[in-house]
Amino acid sequence: MTLSGKHALVTGGGTGIGLAIARALADHGAQVTITGRRAEVLEGVAGNGLYPAAMDVTDEAQVADTIAKAADQRGPVQICIANAGIAEGRAVHKTDMAFWRRMMATNLDGAFLTVRESLNSMRGSDWGRVIAISSIAGLKGLKGAAAYTASKHGMIGLIRALSEDYLSTPYTFNAICPAYVDTEIISRNVTSIQERAGVSADEARAMMVDANKHKRLIAPSEVAQAVLWLCGPGSESVNGQAIEIAGGKF
Structure with a gap:
């Protein structure tokens, strides 16, 4: 499989799952824009097909500007990986609105903004893949983490709706739902x-x-391999799915 000529965008691409995905895509020929809030982290892993761009997914104007500039430099975003997120647990009776909004702003709003702006360039191309890194908490209730669970369920809902909107196009929309990953x-x-x-x-x-x-x-590379499969030949009919990577069925 080659992804030569394809431009990929990976949010939260400087560490953990995002970095594993970015490196796997670059190893297969893609030019990969990696984003995150900490420029020094991104610059520390840049090179070999990875291009750093500091970006806070909760800032709408910054997301729009950063993705537009990346598309100008490397072509339309044809592989969008909405990975940036935070994972924190808190009992619901101790969850104030500031905590709730921070969780939603990063995990759900951030995924929405990333996908929306990537689609602005993808829609002019003849092929595209949108993959949200949700969680097993997007499919089941995670004890002691109501806000996190709700945000990850929301990501899957977004992906399923978009897969219906774009059924007649060469684009697919899927979510990957890992259990606990070693990051x-x-x-x-x-x-x-x-x-x-x-x-x-x-x-x-x-x-x-x-x-x-x-x-x-779970190793981050296991999630990266699932992304490669969704970007590879023969995956065209895999659309609107929430794919568990959890060592068994939940």
Whole structure:
């Protein structure tokens, strides 16, 4: 498979799942614009087909401007990976509107803005893929994380609606729903779980590992391979799907 000549955009592309996806796409010939809020992180991994662009997905004007400039430089965005997000748990009775809005603004509004602006250039091309990195929490309720769960369910709803809107086009829209992936988010969640549950760091990590059906953390490369499949030949009829990467069926 070659993605030569294709321009991909990966939000949250400087670390974790986003970086694994960006590198996999570049390895197959795509020019990949990676975005994130921290320019120094993006610049630290740039090169070899990765082009950094600092962008906050919660800032509508910044998203529009950054994606338009990337399209001017590297052609229409034909692969849009809406990956940027935050993962935090909080009991609903302790969830104030500031926390709720921050979660929605990043995970759901950010995905909407990224996809909308990417489609502005994609719609003039003869092929396109839109892939949202949701979560297994987009398909089931995640205990102690109502805001996060709602935001990830919303991403899947957005993808399913767009797949219907564009059925007669050469574009597909899918969501990938990983369970716990071995990224720096796991390390941050360890601290959060320790504080909420009153357990040790090892016990907190074990709780996340045990939540995966196959009792191990998922490698970012496993998510990246699913993205490559959705961008490869023979995937044209895979559309409007929420694909679980969770070690088993939830």
